[in-house]
Amino acid sequence: METANPRQSFPSFVSAKKGLKYLFFGGKGGVGKTALAGATAYYLSEMLGKKTLISSTNPVHSLSSLFGQDLWKKGTRKIEGTKNLYADEIDISSTIERYKGEIKDRLVQFLKFADIPVDVEPFIEIATTNPSFEESAMFDDMVDLILSGQYDAYVFDTAPVAHTYRLLGMSKVYNLWLNKMIKSRQESMSLRTKLSFRKEKIIQELKKDPLLISLAGTKKKTEEAREILTDSEKTAFFFVTLPLALPIAVIERFITWVQAFQIPIGGVIVNEVIPKIDLEKLSPYVAHRMEEQAGYLRLAEQKFPGMIRAVLPLYEREVNGLDMVSRMAQSLSLGSESRI
Ligand SMILES: Nc1ncnc2c1ncn2[C@@H]1O[C@H](COP(=O)(O)OP(=O)(O)OP(=O)(O)O)[C@@H](O)[C@H]1O
Ligand SMILES: [Mg+2]
Structure with a gap:
């Protein structure tokens, strides 16, 4: 948590963290x-000149509607006008x-x-029908993007708080489990090696074992993602x-x-x-809402002492299109001063 400068605004937070690369909301x-x-x-991207990727796994085409451009299923593309x-x-x-396919391959190989x-099929x-399966697939996609490393900055429109929380909590257990799987796989392979006369051939087989490779790959990816997601210089x-x-109560729990x-x-x-506008000119309704706010x-x-980086105004219209985004x-860029 940032405590060094309790009044640090959003722009000063960003400029103080030179290596900041992954931002979640x-x-x-x-x-x-x-x-x-x-x-x-x-x-x-436009004000600091960083090559930036904004990514969303939201099924309601939220980025297309935010930028007013058709981005749905188009892969990575540049936002027109930027x-x-x-x-x-x-x-x-x-x-x-894709995720289902990968799970199927592993199960088939394992069985x-x-x-x-x-x-x-029943397995x-x-x-794949457990409630968090969809989220896991999305999280996996996000990790792939994070690890691809082609941009100066990555912005994700939804923080996978529950997932990151689970990933970090589970990663120890996950590591133990994967290590055990890999070890028992290696051991059983060695047993076959021992029993076999064609030792060399079996060693080659072990190195090419798809399940072993796949498990080791998952383990490596989880560790890399964990390292990035807990690195306060980058994330x-x-x-x-x-x-x-x-x-307020929701983010209090998240925090x-x-x-x-x-x-x-x-x-x-x-x-x-x-x-803030002239209170005299306001209807009692709006004045009351302002007091409440x-x-x-x-x-x-x-x-959230010392953690408020920006206070943004309610605009007279929705945030749609590049003009409103800018x-x-x-x-x-004005931090807490923007609403005055
Ligand atoms: N400061 C603002 N002033 C006016 N309208 C705003 C402001 N911020 C957001 N909006 C509008 O409020 C609506 C909700 O915003 P947005 O879609 O960004 O929320 P979200 O948290 O991403 O929602 P979801 O949880 O559904 O993904 C949108 O119509 C957006 O244009
Ligand atoms: Mg959204």
Whole structure:
């Protein structure tokens, strides 16, 4: 957690972290994660000149609608009207199919090796119909992107808080499990080696063993992802909230989780604060909402001391199209001063 400078604004946080490369936005549904990810990506790419990739695995085509350009299933492409901003709106259904295929291959290999003559389909059904399967596939995709390393900065429009939390919590167990699998696989291979007269051939076979290679690959990937996701020089998770009770409570819980696993917290962004305008001219309705927001802003400051990086205004329209994204990026570049 950043505590060195309790009043550090978003732009000074970013400029102080020279190696910052992976930025995530978490928070309750509808608080502006996608809009802020877009504004941040715009800030990094167009205002700081970093080659930036914004990526989303959100099935509702959120990036296409944010930028007003068709990005759906188009792979990685440059956002028209920008110099350094690329987007990848990932189609999770193909990821899920690929993921199912990989699981099937492993099961088939495992059952073949264990000499169990059963139909694999029911096993695949069990493995792929659990509720977190879709999220796992998405998380896997995100890890692939992170590890590809072609951009100066990566912005993800949804922080996989629950996943990262699980990944880090599970990684010890996962490592033990994988090590055990690899070891027993090696041992049984050596047993076959011992029993065989063609020792050389079996050693070659062991090196080419697809299950072993695949397991070792997963283990390596998990470790690399874990290293990046816990590196406070490279990674920052930002938590977006509105000046309201529920979204504040949601990010409070997220922050407790991620702190427990040393996931680096970039800070909190309070979005959609009604700009200060002449109170005389306001209807009692709006004046009351503003008072309420001011109370929740104070609550956010108490709950997240020194962590609020920006307070952004509620614009008179939705954040759609490059003009609005760039306007939000301007607000972001002003940090907490933007709403005044
Ligand atoms: N500061 C703002 N002023 C005006 N409208 C905003 C602001 N921030 C976000 N919006 C609008 O609020 C809506 C929700 O924002 P957004 O889609 O970014 O939220 P989200 O957290 O990504 O939602 P989800 O959880 O569904 O992915 C959008 O219509 C967006 O344009
Ligand atoms: Mg979104």
